[in-house]
Every structure is written in C-alpha cells, then in structure tokens.
Amino acid sequence: MAQSPNRAPGLVSRYGADTAFMTFVAALMAFLYIPIWVLIAFSFNDSRSLTWPLSGFTLDWYVKLASNGDLLAAIRNSFYVATGATILTLCVGVPAALALHKVNFPGKTVFRRLILLPITLPGIVTGISMLNMFKLIGFPLSLETVILGHATALLGVVVTQVYARLQRLPKSLEEAAFDLGASPWRSFVDITLPNIRTAIVGAGMLSFVLSFDEIPVTFFLTGRDNTLPMYIYSTLRRGVTPEINAVGTIIVLLSLVLIVVSVVSTRDTKQK
Amino acid sequence: MAAIIELENISKHYSPTIIGVDNVSLTVEDGEFVTLLGPSGCGKSTLLRMIGGFETPTHGTIRLADKDVTWDPPYKREVNMVFQDYALFPHMTVGENVGYGLKVKGLGRLEIETKVHDALKLVGLFDKVKLRPQQLSGGQRQRIALARAIVREPKVLLLDEPLSALDAKLREQMQIEMKHLHEKVGITFVMVTHDQTEALVMSDRVVVMEKGRIAQQGRPQELYDHPASPYVANFIGTTNFLPGRVIRCTGERAEIEIGGGRLSAIVDAPLVAGSTVTAGCRPEKVRLLAEGETAENVLEGRVAEVIYYGLGLRLAVELADGSRVYTDSLLPDRLALSPVPPLGQSLRLAVEPHNVFVFEGEVTP
Ligand SMILES: Nc1ncnc2c1ncn2[C@@H]1O[C@H](COP(=O)(O)OP(=O)(O)O)[C@@H](O)[C@H]1O
Ligand SMILES: [Mg+2]
Numbered sequence: 122m123a124q125s126p127n128r129a130p131g132l133v134s135r136y137g138a139d140t141a142f143m144t145f146v147a148a149l150m151a152f153l154y155i156p157i158w159v160l161i162a163f164s165f166n167d168s169r170s171l172t173w174p175l176s177g178f179t180l181d182w183y184v185k186l187a188s189n190g191d192l193l194a195a196i197r198n199s200f201y202v203a204t205g206a207t208i209l210t211l212c213v214g215v216p217a218a219l220a221l222h223k224v225n226f227p228g229k230t231v232f233r234r235l236i237l238l239p240i241t242l243p244g245i246v247t248g249i250s251m252l253n254m255f256k257l258i259g260f261p262l263s264l265e266t267v268i269l270g271h272a273t274a275l276l277g278v279v280v281t282q283v284y285a286r287l288q289r290l291p292k293s294l295e296e297a298a299f300d301l302g303a304s305p306w307r308s309f310v311d312i313t314l315p316n317i318r319t320a321i322v323g324a325g326m327l328s329f330v331l332s333f334d335e336i337p338v339t340f341f342l343t344g345r346d347n348t349l350p351m352y353i354y355s356t357l358r359r360g361v362t363p364e365i366n367a368v369g370t371i372i373v374l375l376s377l378v379l380i381v382v383s384v385v386s387t388r389d390t391k392q393k
Numbered sequence: 394m395a396a397i398i399e400l401e402n403i404s405k406h407y408s409p410t411i412i413g414v415d416n417v418s419l420t421v422e423d424g425e426f427v428t429l430l431g432p433s434g435c436g437k438s439t440l441l442r443m444i445g446g447f448e449t450p451t452h453g454t455i456r457l458a459d460k461d462v463t464w465d466p467p468y469k470r471e472v473n474m475v476f477q478d479y480a481l482f483p484h485m486t487v488g489e490n491v492g493y494g495l496k497v498k499g500l501g502r503l504e505i506e507t508k509v510h511d512a513l514k515l516v517g518l519f520d521k522v523k524l525r526p527q528q529l530s531g532g533q534r535q536r537i538a539l540a541r542a543i544v545r546e547p548k549v550l551l552l553d554e555p556l557s558a559l560d561a562k563l564r565e566q567m568q569i570e571m572k573h574l575h576e577k578v579g580i581t582f583v584m585v586t587h588d589q590t591e592a593l594v595m596s597d598r599v600v601v602m603e604k605g606r607i608a609q610q611g612r613p614q615e616l617y618d619h620p621a622s623p624y625v626a627n628f629i630g631t632t633n634f635l636p637g638r639v640i641r642c643t644g645e646r647a648e649i650e651i652g653g654g655r656l657s658a659i660v661d662a663p664l665v666a667g668s669t670v671t672a673g674c675r676p677e678k679v680r681l682l683a684e685g686e687t688a689e690n691v692l693e694g695r696v697a698e699v700i701y702y703g704l705g706l707r708l709a710v711e712l713a714d715g716s717r718v719y720t721d722s723l724l725p726d727r728l729a730l731s732p733v734p735p736l737g738q739s740l741r742l743a744v745e746p747h748n749v750f751v752f753e754g755e756v757t758p
Contacts, residue, residue, distance in 0.1 A: 293480035296447055299467040300474045301494030301545065311493070315484045 164366035195352035206271035214279030240277030244337030286320035403453035413439035415605035431602035473542035481526035512544040653712025658749035673750040679720035688743035
C-alpha cells in the first residue's frame with residue numbers, strides 16, 4: 122500500500138512509452154505493407170483503371186496472365202536466370218569462402234576486398250564492363266550471359282555470408298573432429314558443412330531474390346530474351362495494368378513460401 | 394613401467410621472435426597423470442598441442458609408444474584431447490557427440506551404442522544422451538567432452554585447462570572426480586593448468602614451465618618442499634623471500650645474515666661465504682614463539698597486518714629492517730581466536746633450518 126504512490130507515476134510513464142512505441146511499430150508496418158495490400162487488392166479489381174474505390178471482384182487478370190505468352194516466357198526466364206545464377210555463385214562462392222578462411226596467403230585482405238567489389242559497384246558499371254568483355258571475346262548475348270553477370274555481382278554476397286559464419290565457428294570444432302579420427306574431408310562434411318549450412322541456404326536465397334528482380338546488369342547482358350522485371354518495365358510505358366498487379370500478387374505469395382522454407386530449413390540447427 | 398610419450402629436444406618457434414616451446418625433453422610413463430604447470434603464455438598449450446598433432450615442432454622428435462609421430466596428423470595418433478572450450482559439436486546430440494569418434498573408426502551401430510552408454514555411465518550423464526550440448530551446464534559439458542575422448546580408449550588423454558571454465562566449487566569437485574576417473578580407466582593423462590592447487594591435487598608428477606622451458610619437474614610434494622628456483626617457490630604455494638648474505642657455510646649448514654636477523658639453513662650444495670643469496674620460507678612453516686620459548690632461528694618483529702581466511706590466520710610481521718614475513722597458523726577451534734595479537738605488538742617467530750630455502754643471487758619475485 123505504502124508503495125503505490127511511488128509506483129503510480131512510473132506505471133503511467135511506462136504505459137505512455139509503451140503506447141508511443143506500439144504506435145511507431147504500427148506506423149512502420151503500415152508504411153511497409155500497405156502498398157503490398159493495395160497491389161493485391163487491385164489485382165482482384167474488375168476495372169482497368171487504378172482508382173479508388175474498388176468496383177468489384179474478378180479473377181480475369183489471372184486468366185489473362187495465364188494466356189499472355191510474353192509474360193509467361195518472362196517469368197520462366199527469370200526463374201531460369203535466378204536459379205542458374207544462384208547455383209553458379211554458390212559453386213564458386215562457397216569454395217572461395219572456405220579458401221579465404223583456411224589458407225593464409227600474402228594479400229589476403231586485398232583479395233577479400235576485391236571479391237566484395239562487384240556487389241558494391243553500381244549494377245550499371247558491372248553491366249557495361251561485362252558487356253564489353255563479352256563483345257571483346259565475341260560471346261553472343263543470351264540468358265546465359267545474364268547468369269554469368271548476376272553470378273559475378275552476387276559472389277560478394279555469398280562469400281561474405283559464408284566467410285563470416287566460418288569465422289564465427291570455433292577452430293576447436295574441426296580440431297576435435299581430427300582428434301576423433303576424422304580426415305580433413307570427413308571433418309568438413311560431418312562438422313563444418315552442417316554448421317555453415319544455414320549461411321549457405323540464406324546466401325542462396327538472398328542471391329535468388331536479388332537476381333530475380335535485377336534490372337541494370339540484365340539490361341546490358343541479355344539478348345532477345347526478357348526477364349520478368351525487364352518485361353514489367355517495358356510494359357510500364359503503357360501504365361500499370363492489373364495483369365502486372367496479378368503477377369505481383371503471385372510473387373508475394375512465392376516470397377511467403379520462400380520465407381517459410383527458409384525458416385524451416387534453418388531452424389533445426391538452433392536450440393530447440 | 395614403460396615410457397608412453399617421449400619428447401626429445403622439442404622446440405616450437407612461431408616466428409624468429411615468438412618462441413612457444415624452447416628445447417624441452419620430457420618422458421611420460423604409461424598410466425601416469427602428468428601436469429604441465431605455468432603462468433599464461435609459458436608454452437604449456439603449445440607443448441600439449443604438439444603431442445596431439447595440432448602443431449608441428451620446429452625441432453625435435455615426438456614418440457608415442459615407441460613410434461615416431463612427429464609428422465603425423467592428429468587423426469593418425471592414438472591420443473585424444475579434451476579442449477579448453479570442450480569443442481562439442483553443436484549440431485549433434487550428446488550421444489552422437491560421444492559416438493562420433495567410434496563412428497569414424499567404423500564400428501557397428503550396436504557396438505557404438507554400448508560403448509557410448511558405458512562412457513556416459515562412467516561420467517554419470519546417461520540420462521542426457523538425447524540432449525544437445527547447448528542444453529547442458531558447464532560441468533556437464535565438461536564431462537561429455539571427457540566421455541567423448543575416453544570412449545575411444547586412447548593411449549594418452551590430453552587435457553588443456555579442462556576445469557578453467559568451471560566455478561570454484563565445481564572445480565574442486567571435478568578435480569577429485571577426474572583423479573578417480575584416471576585411476577579407473579588406467580589411461581595416461583597429460584593435463585595443462587595454470588592453477589597450482591589443481592596441479593598438486595590431481596597429478597602424480599608436475600612439470601613446471603617457464604618461458605617455454607621446463608623449470609622443474611617432480612612429485613607434488615618434492616616441488617613444494619624443495620623448489621629448485623625462486624620461480625618455482627613463488628609459483629607453487631607462497632614463499633617469504635628475504636635478501637641476505639652468506640656468513641659461513643660448513644657442510645650442509647649455512648649461516649645467512651638477513652636484514653632483520655640471522656638464519657641457519659640446511660643446503661644441498663655448499664655456498665661461498667660473503668655471496669649474495671635470498672632465503673625463502675613458507676608462511677605455514679613459520680611459527681609464533683610463546684613467551685620464554687627458545688628456538689634455533691628466531692626473528693623479531695611487530696604485527697603489521699592480520700588476514701583472516703577462515704581456515705586460519707595469516708600475520709604479516711614487519712622485521713627491524715622493514716621487510717615483511719608472513720606466518721600462517723591454523724585455528725583449530727574458536728577459542729584459538731582469542732590470542733589474535735593486536736597490530737603493532739612485538740612477536741618472535743621461528744623457522745626450522747630444514748624449512749629454509751636458499752637461492753643464489755638476488756630475487757625480486
Ligand atoms: N598460433 C600462434 N601463433 C603465434 N604465436 C603463438 C601461437 N600460439 C601461441 N603462441 C605464442 O606462444 C607462446 C606460448 O603460448 P601457449 O602455448 O598458448 O601458452 P600457455 O598455454 O602456457 O598459456 C605465447 O607467447 C603465445 O603468444
Ligand atoms: Mg593455454
């Protein structure tokens with residue numbers, strides 16, 4: 122009882138702070154998510170013009186989308202490029218990170234910075250320089266050149282993520298594996314790999330997403346084929362169509378699936 | 394007994410200026426419990442890691458059970474190590490951790506299960522077999538690390554500061570537990586520690602290291618009672634150091650003049666009269682004299698400080714020349730508290746000649 126006069130002001134101010142904080146969080150979430158809800162809403166709206174209020178529900182845009190050959194091809198191309206670029210960049214990036222972690226050589230720091238450069242360079246520079254190179258060696262532009270370009274630009278993401286994880290792994294883990302009779306290869310497979318798996322998965326997903334909506338590098342390096350962002354960009358001259366909103370909605374859905382997959386696949390190494 | 398580990402003139406130079414281990418030769422007998430003791434940075438871990446194969450010596454030969462293994466990688470040596478941070482695999486259960494070394498060896502599933510079961514029983518943690526290491530306490534992890542190492546039945550078990558991450562109470566308990574484990578499994582233990590009590594309590598033989606070299610080795614009691622150098626005397630237990638000069642030395646008896654009086658000492662080797670020396674004695678070997686009592690080595694002084702540490706009392710007594718001598722006395726029961734001398738009181742101390750160490754030269758510990 123004697124305490125309550127002291128406690129009351131504290132409670133009030135804490136309640137005030139809590140409310141302010143919650144308001145801030147709500148505002149932030151609204152800022153992040155309202156545009157997405159608008160996009161989803163308009164993809165089901167039965168009017169071509171993007172004006173409020175919504176006029177009625179329809180699935181027409183999804184049906185239209187399903188019969189738009191160019192759009193479907195663009196989606197297919199985007200998946201092909203993002204998958205190819207992710208696999209390629211992982212195949213090069215993971216061993217590079219391991220080498221960086223394991224081997225000490227003169228100029229290691231310089232090498233680490235160099236490998237990071239493509240991600241910090243604007244895509245336009247990477248795009249132009251790779252275009253020059255392909256022209257120089259007479260390599261015809263195609264989706265494959267886009268894959269090469271993306272993989273180069275994304276290498277920094279994979280190397281930094283995996284390298285950072287390796288650095289956090291206690292050196293004694295690998296030594297303990299050796300101590301228990303495991304050869305270097307066996308210890309890599311049994312001990313190192315499981316402990317960097319989540320970093321590899323995470324870097325792979327990030328690469329996939331970054332490659333999926335990349336425009337500048339793609340712009341310079343693609344041949345006749347278009348990726349989805351390029352296609353959307355080219356149709357924008359005629360204004361945003363509800364069809365594009367429908368594509369956007371599907372991508373949001375796929376992203377959700379990706380998030381669930383990443384949460385599930387990275388969960389089990391953590392403490393239950 | 395046969396030698397299980399033989400180190401011959403082992404050196405490890407990390408760089409021309411950083412010398413980890415400097416020309417160490419050491420033999421460990423089969424079944425022994427040997428401790429490498431020394432302050433941080435003296436090369437204990439480096440030496441242990443060379444036995445384990447995690448570092449290669451820049452000079453010298455390492456033999457394990459009569460086989461030269463100097464250049465063998467860790468996975469080809471029949472030794473196992475308990476790491477300071479335990480190095481338990483976070484993505485495996487306790488059972489999988491302990492069984493990993495057996496799985497690599499190619500044993501069958503059933504055999505692995507039996508052995509893991511036995512090893513976990515031995516350290517009293519069988520009920521934790523399905524948990525992850527992160528779900529265990531520090532002491533439990535330590536035991537799992539032990540079980541994982543001994544389940545492979547190595548010839549030698551290496552332990553790098555195995556108890557340093559535990560709190561004081563648990564550490565004391567584990568010291569005894571590990572000593573019993575050593576007796577039970579009959580494997581040779583080589584342990585690294587910077588804790589002198591731990592070394593004295595646990596080992597058959599203690600190797601004291603100083604700046605990459607061996608300062609002295611011997612049974613715990615030998616080291617405590619006959620330290621070969623002020624370094625060892627200071628590192629193992631507490632020692633009062635009193636600078637002085639040799640007055641005369643006849644046979645094994647030497648008379649030393651120190652600032653606050655005279656001491657006679659029993660020495661191993663004759664000393665030159667007039668040479669500078671440092672006398673040393675353990676606080677618990679210094680006795681308070683009762684009034685009228687006489688003894689051989691008597692020092693007079695005043696009480697400068699009284700330190701109570703539960704088990705007993707430590708008095709700092711200031712001699713005539715200002716040097717301090719610590720004396721420990723146990724308090725057998727509460728009545729003994731009554732004669733605690735007040736600060737400034739004059740006292741007479743005595744120490745038996747065979748309890749006085751004499752080191753040549755001046756010492757600043
Ligand atoms: N990998 C290393 N590279 C360079 N110097 C090292 C390395 N490991 C240890 N040292 C040096 O070797 C000396 C002995 O180290 P260490 O064996 O770890 O000592 P301790 O275990 O007794 O504390 C120290 O001076 C330390 O700095
Ligand atoms: Mg050490």
